Amino acid sequence: MLTTTGAKKKIGGLTALLAVTLSLTACGSNNSSGDSKELTKVSQVTNWFAEPEHGGQYAALSKGFYEEAGLDMTIQSGGPGVSSTQIVAGGKAEFGMGQADEILLARQNGIPLVAIAATFQKNPQGIMFHKGQYKDITELNGNKIFVGSGVVFWEYLKKAYSLDKVTEMKYTGSLANFVADPTAATQIYVTSEPFSMQQEGVDVDYFLNYDLGYKQYGNILYTTEDYMKKHPDVVKAYVEASIKGWDYYKTNSEEINKVMQEKNPDLKLEAMAFGAKAQEPLVYGGDAEANGVGYMSKDIWSGLQDQLIDMGLLKDAEPIDDVFTNEFLPGK
Incomplete structure (x- = not known):
C-alpha cells in the first residue's frame, strides 16, 4: 500500500488501513435544569504533533470557539505510527486530519471517510534541492532523491516527468545526507525543512x-x-468553529504558536513563525480568497481521483460528490 508521506511525517500512514466496524459517539442533550445546553463531547486527531499546520484548530480550542459552538473538544496529536483514519473509523475520534489522497484511498479500502473542509488549498509537500542546482524537475534524472518508500506524490512525479533515472534513497527524517550532497534532493514540507536549512546556513529552493x-x-x-x-x-458546529480558528490564526499566529509549543516543546517558536508565514498563501490563497478557508473544488477532487486511477492506486472512479462536501462551511 502506498503512502502520502512528505518530509518528516506520516510514513506508512496508509499501509495499516483496516476495515473496521464503525462505533460513533452520540450527541449531547439539554440538561435537566433547562438553563443551559450540555456541551457535546467530541475529539479530533491531527496528522502530527502540534505545529503551524494545525494553527486554526488550536486557535479554535484556546479561544473558546469550539465551546461557543456547543462542543467539548479534545485535540489528539498524531505522530509516528498513529493512523488517524483508523482512529476515526473506529469511533475513537469523531474528526480527523489528513491528505486528500488518503481520503480516496481509505474509501477504496472500506473506510467511508468524507472530507468536510480543506484547511490548505495547496498541499505543503514538496521537493527540496540546493539553491541553483535545478530549474526543472526533469533535471533530477541522474541524481539522488531521499524519499519514503511508496510515497504517492513521488509515484505521480516519476510517471509525469519520466524520472526513471533518479536514484531513490531511503528517507529517514535526517537531512545530513542531503546537506552533504549538493546534487541531491529530498522530500519536505515547505513549511518546515527550509527553515532547518536556513538555520544551518544552507541555501535551498x-x-x-x-x-x-x-x-x-x-x-x-x-x-x-x-x-x-x-x-x-x-x-x-465543528467546521464553522475550525474555520473561525483559521481566520483568527492568520493575524494572531504568534499568540497561538505559544499555545501549541506547550503541546510540542521541541518545536521552537522561531520555526513556528517561519511555518506560519510560509503556509499563509497555501491556506488563505487560491479559492479561499473568494470562498473562504476550507473551500473545496469538484475539479480538484476529480482530477486527483483520475491521477490515482492512472497510477493504478484506485481501481474505479466513484461519484466525487460522495467524497467531499462544502455544505458545512460558514455561510452554506
Whole structure:
C-alpha cells in the first residue's frame, strides 16, 4: 500500500488501513435544569504533533470557539505510527486530519471517510534541492532523491516527468545526507525543512508538488459518512468553529504558536513563525480568497481521483460528490 508521506511525517500512514466496524459517539442533550445546553463531547486527531499546520484548530480550542459552538473538544496529536483514519473509523475520534489522497484511498479500502473542509488549498509537500542546482524537475534524472518508500506524490512525479533515472534513497527524517550532497534532493514540507536549512546556513529552493501537477488539498478535515448523516449539527458546529480558528490564526499566529509549543516543546517558536508565514498563501490563497478557508473544488477532487486511477492506486472512479462536501462551511 502506498503512502502520502512528505518530509518528516506520516510514513506508512496508509499501509495499516483496516476495515473496521464503525462505533460513533452520540450527541449531547439539554440538561435537566433547562438553563443551559450540555456541551457535546467530541475529539479530533491531527496528522502530527502540534505545529503551524494545525494553527486554526488550536486557535479554535484556546479561544473558546469550539465551546461557543456547543462542543467539548479534545485535540489528539498524531505522530509516528498513529493512523488517524483508523482512529476515526473506529469511533475513537469523531474528526480527523489528513491528505486528500488518503481520503480516496481509505474509501477504496472500506473506510467511508468524507472530507468536510480543506484547511490548505495547496498541499505543503514538496521537493527540496540546493539553491541553483535545478530549474526543472526533469533535471533530477541522474541524481539522488531521499524519499519514503511508496510515497504517492513521488509515484505521480516519476510517471509525469519520466524520472526513471533518479536514484531513490531511503528517507529517514535526517537531512545530513542531503546537506552533504549538493546534487541531491529530498522530500519536505515547505513549511518546515527550509527553515532547518536556513538555520544551518544552507541555501535551498524547492518545487511545490501542487505546482508540478499533483494537485491535492492538504490537512483535510474529515469524518465518517455515518457520523455526518447522524449528527450534521455537530459536524456543522465543528467546521464553522475550525474555520473561525483559521481566520483568527492568520493575524494572531504568534499568540497561538505559544499555545501549541506547550503541546510540542521541541518545536521552537522561531520555526513556528517561519511555518506560519510560509503556509499563509497555501491556506488563505487560491479559492479561499473568494470562498473562504476550507473551500473545496469538484475539479480538484476529480482530477486527483483520475491521477490515482492512472497510477493504478484506485481501481474505479466513484461519484466525487460522495467524497467531499462544502455544505458545512460558514455561510452554506
